[in-house]
Amino acid sequence: MRNIKTTTIINEVKRLLIEASFNLPCDVMEAVKSAAKKEISERAKKILELVLENAKIAKKQKLPLCQDCGLVYIDLDIGPDICIKDSSGLNSLLNQAVADTYTSNYLRKSIVSDPLYERKNTSGNTPAVIHTSFTSSPGLHIKIYLKGGGSENCSYLYMLNPSTGEDEIIELVLDVVKKYVTKCCPPVIVGIGVGGTSSEVVKLARTASFRNLEIRNPDKRYRRLEKKILDAINETGIGP
Structure with missing residues (x-):
């Protein structure tokens, strides 16, 4: 059994928030570079090059990649060999870590205490959305997502029938892309979840969007479906 102090977790969360x-993650940088090389539209190529330039400036000058610094998601996957010491107040400490990091790094704070009436800024970009899972895999894994409105506002949920096949899923994805993708912040990465309850499938889609872009689904059926969907999306011609 490995004992991990809450201070160790907090320090790592702060580091990941800054990162x-x-x-911009390396796999996303490489994907944008590849897209810029392949792009035949001069306007689209220029926009992709601007995305890369923006990323370089942000990294060099320690500036936010986007003016929308996002709602913070923190996922903690805790293995059977991990014991977190003094974990009773962990959520409060994580929220304090978010507030401290956003304040000290001059990141925009966008969270309000009430979504409908007062809409008073909490002044720390908190509360964060914190998920804790106990897994069979050893170790402690921390994932940080900064979910901006440009992606969140274009999320979509379909309730499917048990008889729904892959052709219908492809059409539904294309329908969402055609309606909403021009309202998203590029570059667009489409994360798709299939199965489970409404809350579970949204989590699956978020997990899919977080996956390294160079990795494909290990199941050849879903790997083939991923390619069909990607090809169909790109064939729409929607882009920068």
Whole structure:
């Protein structure tokens, strides 16, 4: 059994928040570079190049990648070999870590205490959305998502029939892309979840969007479906 102090977790969360705010992940950088090389539209190529330039400036000057610094999601996957010491107040400490990091790094704070009436800014970009899962995999894994409105506002949920097949799923994805993708902040990564309850499938879609872009589904059926969907989306011609 490995004992991990809450201070260790808090320090790592702060580090990851800074990393996510200022640095575009390597797989996304490579994907945008590849898209820019392949793009035949000069306007689209220029916009993709601007995305890359923005990422370089953000990294070099320690500036946010986007003016919308996002709602913070923190996922803690705790393995059977991990014991977190003094974990009773962990959520409060995580929220304090978010507030401290956003304040000290001059990141925009967008969260309000009440969504409908007072809409008073909490002044710390808190509360964060915190998920804790106990897994069979050893170790402690921390994932940080900064979910901006440009992606969140274009999320969509369909309630499918048990008889729904892959052709219908492809059409539904295309329908959402055609209606909403021009309102999203590029570059657009489409995360799709299928199965489970409404709350569970949204989590699946979020997990899919977080996956490294160079990794494909290990199941060849879903890997083939991913390619069909990607090809169909790109064939729409919707882009920068």
